[in-house]
Amino acid sequence: MKKVVDVVAAIIVRDGKVLATERGYGEFKGGWEFPGGKIEQGECPEAALIREIKEELDADISIDSHLVDVEYDYETFHLSMRCYICHLANDHLQLLEHEAAKWLASDELETVDWLPADISVVDALKARIQ
Numbered sequence: 770m771k772k773v774v775d776v777v778a779a780i781i782v783r784d785g786k787v788l789a790t791e792r793g794y795g796e797f798k799g800g801w802e803f804p805g806g807k808i809e810q811g812e813c814p815e816a817a818l819i820r821e822i823k824e825e826l827d828a829d830i831s832i833d834s835h836l837v838d839v840e841y842d843y844e845t846f847h848l849s850m851r852c853y854i855c856h857l858a859n860d861h862l863q864l865l866e867h868e869a870a871k872w873l874a875s876d877e878l879e880t881v882d883w884l885p886a887d888i889s890v891v892d893a894l895k896a897r898i899q
């Protein structure tokens with residue numbers, strides 16, 4: 770049985786655009802994702818998301834709603850990812866771990882090379898926006 774990796778991801782919305790970040794290292798380097806990361810043992814998903822966004826972007830977020838849960842089988846692990854719509858508590862944001870970031874309007878969501886599991890997140894997002 771594959772290892773299950775529990776992840777939380779933030780779809781940060783500002784002025785009608787969402788933040789996509791490019792992974793700067795590791796197996797998925799160069800792939801685009803929603804910022805976030807692994808839930809630690811004993812942590813609730815919302816707390817994990819707030820912690821991860823602080824670590825990666827030095828940003829404070831408020832979580833607005835749950836968007837979708839994604840189950841995706843990668844070669845070496847099974848990803849279980851909870852995705853939340855969020856907004857920044859203030860304007861501060863700094864890329865501490867990622868290679869690059871883009872604010873994407875709804876008609877620009879297909880312009881970056883998303884990680885495989887994120888295709889269905891983007892689909893759910895488009896359905897929510899419409």
Ligand SMILES: Nc1nc2c([nH]c(=O)n2[C@H]2C[C@H](O)[C@@H](COP(=O)(O)OP(=O)(O)OP(=O)(O)O)O2)c(=O)[nH]1
Pocket residue numbers: 774776777778797801802803804805806807808821848850884885886887
């Ligand atoms: N954050 C994030 N991870 C994603 C997305 N899509 C996707 O397949 N993943 C995968 C990539 C990674 O295997 C895993 C997230 O792990 P991570 O490496 O970001 O977590 P972390 O910050 O806790 O990492 P680390 O301390 O182990 O380096 O989920 C996404 O949209 N956002």
